[in-house]
Amino acid sequence: xxxxxxxxxxxxxxxxxxxxxxxxxxxxxxxxxxxxxxxxxxxxxxxxxxxxxxxxxxxxxxxxxxxxxxxxxxxxxxxxxxxxxxxxxxxxxxxxxxxxxxxxxxxxxxxxxxxxxxxxxx
Amino acid sequence: xxxxxxxxxxxxxxxxxxxxxxxxxxxxxxxxxxxxxxxxxxxxxxxxxxxxxxxxxxxxxxxxxxxxxxxxxxxxxxxxxxxxxxxxxxxxxxxxxxxxxxxxxxxxxxxxxxxxxxxxxxxxxxxxxxxxxxxxxxxxxxxxxxxxxxxxxxxxxxxxxxxxxxxxxxxxxxxxxxxxxxxxxxxxxxxxxxxxxxxxxxxxxxxxxxxxxxxxxxxxxxxxxxxxxxxxxxxxxxxxxxxxxxxxxxxxxxxxxxxxxxxxxxxxxxxxxxxxxxxxxxxxxxxxxxxxxxxxxxxxxxxxxxxxxxxxxxxxxxxxxxxxxxxxxxxxxxxxxxxxxxxxxxxxxxxxxxxxxxxxxxxxxxxxxxxxxxxxxxxxxxxxxxxxxxxxxxxxxxxxxxxxx
Ligand SMILES: Cc1ncc(COP(=O)(O)O)c(C=O)c1O
Numbered sequence: 375x376x377x378x379x380x381x382x383x384x385x386x387x388x389x390x391x392x393x394x395x396x397x398x399x400x401x402x403x404x405x406x407x408x409x410x411x412x413x414x415x416x417x418x419x420x421x422x423x424x425x426x427x428x429x430x431x432x433x434x435x436x437x438x439x440x441x442x443x444x445x446x447x448x449x450x451x452x453x454x455x456x457x458x459x460x461x462x463x464x465x466x467x468x469x470x471x472x473x474x475x476x477x478x479x480x481x482x483x484x485x486x487x488x489x490x491x492x493x494x495x496x
Numbered sequence: 497x498x499x500x501x502x503x504x505x506x507x508x509x510x511x512x513x514x515x516x517x518x519x520x521x522x523x524x525x526x527x528x529x530x531x532x533x534x535x536x537x538x539x540x541x542x543x544x545x546x547x548x549x550x551x552x553x554x555x556x557x558x559x560x561x562x563x564x565x566x567x568x569x570x571x572x573x574x575x576x577x578x579x580x581x582x583x584x585x586x587x588x589x590x591x592x593x594x595x596x597x598x599x600x601x602x603x604x605x606x607x608x609x610x611x612x613x614x615x616x617x618x619x620x621x622x623x624x625x626x627x628x629x630x631x632x633x634x635x636x637x638x639x640x641x642x643x644x645x646x647x648x649x650x651x652x653x654x655x656x657x658x659x660x661x662x663x664x665x666x667x668x669x670x671x672x673x674x675x676x677x678x679x680x681x682x683x684x685x686x687x688x689x690x691x692x693x694x695x696x697x698x699x700x701x702x703x704x705x706x707x708x709x710x711x712x713x714x715x716x717x718x719x720x721x722x723x724x725x726x727x728x729x730x731x732x733x734x735x736x737x738x739x740x741x742x743x744x745x746x747x748x749x750x751x752x753x754x755x756x757x758x759x760x761x762x763x764x765x766x767x768x769x770x771x772x773x774x775x776x777x778x779x780x781x782x783x784x785x786x787x788x789x790x791x792x793x794x795x796x797x798x799x800x801x802x803x804x805x806x807x808x809x810x811x812x813x814x815x816x817x818x819x820x821x822x823x824x825x826x827x828x829x830x831x832x833x834x835x836x837x838x839x840x841x842x843x844x845x846x847x848x849x850x851x852x853x854x855x856x857x858x859x860x861x862x863x864x865x866x867x868x869x870x871x872x873x874x875x876x877x878x879x880x881x882x883x884x885x886x887x888x889x890x891x892x893x894x895x896x897x898x899x900x901x
Binding site (some may be wrong): 380385410411413426429431435436437438439478481 | 820836837838839840844854855856870871899900
């Protein structure tokens with residue numbers, strides 16, 4: 375399983391996360407963590423005309439968490455808030471191409487949840 | 497050693513179990529004892545006049561005697577059955593500390609404690625005004641700072657000092673007798689609790705020889721069932737300094753509509769139907785440990801510990817936490833691999849059949865204040881582990897390094 379789980383694309387996103395960093399004057403921000411394992415993600419969003427025009431993030435955590443966040447954020451950039459708010463963990467699993475065990479689902483889900491939290495909090 | 501006594505390994509032939517710090521596997525004799533109890537002996541205790549109930553009561557009370565002998569308590573009245581270490585400590589927190597603590601008192605614990613030996617004290621201290629809660633420092637060599645103990649004991653004359661026998665993250669074996677000597681010398685009235693959850697599975701505990709006031713441990717870490725544990729306390733403390741914090745059946749002598757009179761110890765502190773089957777199972781587990789004998793257990797675990805330490809040290813990317821002087825260390829190995837999160841390590845190890853623990857191990861204070869890491873990966877050994885298990889661990893770790901290179 376891990377051979378599949380830690381395949382090249384995942385590891386590449388883990389080692390070179392896309393959209394990593396901070397943003398000046400974001401329209402939305404949020405920060406979430408998985409208490410049990412200490413994964414942490416902070417996102418900065420710029421929303422224009424109900425679309426996510428830009429996203430930046432900073433994170434600490436395992437490869438599954440950070441790579442899933444990087445891949446998810448790459449996917450949702452440019453999409454409508456309505457589209458983003460309807461996504462769930464099954465979409466993340468499809469995106470990264472791995473079926474995860476319940477404990478690892480939490481890791482993979484954190485990025486998406488942080489973005490949805492940022493949107494809902496505004 | 498003794499792997500054949502543990503059916504889990506027959507039923508999971510590829511399992512490399514290195515998580516005995518979380519819970520131990522169970523020998524056949526314990527499993528059989530539970531089954532026998534439910535199939536032939538099940539009845540409530542202390543109630544029925546019929547034979548089954550008399551017998552269950554006898555078996556339950558016999559276990560109290562087994563525990564008494566095992567830890568060399570003065571009397572079986574000093575053995576209280578609880579749900580586990582956490583339950584035992586909360587029991588002391590509510591039945592003893594909350595009743596006795598007053599303004600200006602200090603409760604002392606350490607930075608290396610499991611949450612269950614830290615949060616209960618912290619919270620009881622917060623319930624009272626002007627009660628100080630303080631933690632003894634862990635030094636760079638992963639041992640408790642004995643001079644910090646001396647200073648704080650002298651300065652605060654704490655009402656309680658509660659510390660662990662063995663650290664579940666670092667493996668540090670605390671010098672219990674030396675610590676108690678320091679405490680007694682500078683503050684003879686300080687009560688001392690020893691959390692032996694990680695001690696008693698590997699090292700003998702003689703409560704009279706140690707000179708402690710309370711000892712807590714869990715059945716499930718010492719080859720017994722889950723849901724059962726022990727609080728040992730000196731009879732004089734149980735009688736004079738504590739009141740029940742759980743009320744109900746089994747713990748009373750007389751109940752009137754306006755007040756009640758408690759039963760004698762230990763019943764006084766065991767409200768409700770106790771965990772009869774698992775208590776009896778714990779007795780069987782302690783019998784198992786006695787039959788193998790601590791001498792053999794220590795010898796075997798030392799060999800595996802030394803082998804594991806040497807092999808782990810061969811991996812340059814790996815940072816090992818815990819004392820380098822192996823006689824001060826139990827077979828618990830927490831480590832960090834450069835650039836790889838502990839979850840990813842544990843996942844890849846799991847796929848190789850190697851069961852380890854990843855995370856903060858219920859020791860967030862230690863993680864944050866001492867180790868300065870978010871999480872570690874931990875391999876911990878039990879009597880059934882052998883060198884082959886360690887070889888498989890090392891092979892799997894090399895695979896992790898290969899994947900993340
Ligand atoms: C040192 C220590 N104390 C206390 C506990 C809590 O034991 P339990 O969860 O059985 O109550 C543990 C369990 O991991 C432990 O390692």
